[in-house]
Amino acid sequence: MEKTVKIIPFSEVTKFHGHVCPGSAIGYRVAEIAIQNLISPRAVDEELLAVVENDSCSVDAIQVVTGCTMGKGNLIFKDHGKQVYTFMNRKTGEAVRISLKDSIEAWDPEFAAARQKVFSEGATQEDKKDFERIKDEITDKILTAPAEELFKVEKVETEFPEEARIFRSVRCAKCGEMVAEHRARVENGEIVCIPCFSEYSRN
Missing domain, CATH: 3.30.60.20 (Wheat Germ Agglutinin (Isolectin 2); domain 1)
Structure with a gap:
């Protein structure tokens, strides 16, 4: 029987991040995929390592789900502006690289227009409701869609950084x-x- 690792609920991410959004949902799914691929529980120390290539909402979710944090030294930020995440299991030597296949705007063309409208000076309550509706729909899609629809997931060989000093x-x-x-x-x-x-x- 294939071994699985229990993942904490998305509600815990929302408590930490402050609100529900597509970015935190992306981070949640990425972390979930990484933990299942590496058969690794949430990190207590530095046994699991995450390298993130952006500083978006997704990183908050990754911290909550994986236990990889800047303070522990097992969350490394590379300012590449890419939705790419690499996770490494120090105990097994395995690593997995996960990249987002497409932009949120590509999944729902309404999203970009609604976001631009809601952040403009003339935004109405109706505009805000529309934006929240579309945002919630996209978030739900990210949380429920098959991983292969959203992400490219590949096992990789990479050099492990030394533990934090x-x-x-x-x-x-x-x-x-x-x-x-x-x-x-x-x-x-x-x-x-x-x-x-x-x-x-x-x-």
Whole structure:
């Protein structure tokens, strides 16, 4: 019999994220697919690792469902602006890459027009109701559609990042605030933080 792993309900994502939306639904399905493919329970420590290539609503859902968080060091953000997510199981060495096949607008052309209208200055209550209706319909579709309709899912071989390290803090010579050693810069022979660092450029 095929082994499955219990997934927490979508309502827990909504509690954390604050509202229901297509983005959080995408993250929920992505996390669900990853856990089932990697046969991994929700991460307690760093046994499961997530690499996300956007900072959308989906990432909130991934944190709730997988237990991968920035603070634990097992959620890595790459600012690529892509609906692509890679999950790695440190215990088995397996990894799965999940990418969204199409945009939300492609699933329902009404969505883009409704969103533009509702965020305009002249939006009416009727416009807002229409937008909420379409948004809820798309969210429901994401939560219920077969995974293969929405996502490309592939097992991949990839290099696992080292586990998170704790770096000592040093004091910035300019503002006096503490900064993690690995994020500090050297300016005129003194240690400074990134906001205080004067970037050199001849362009």
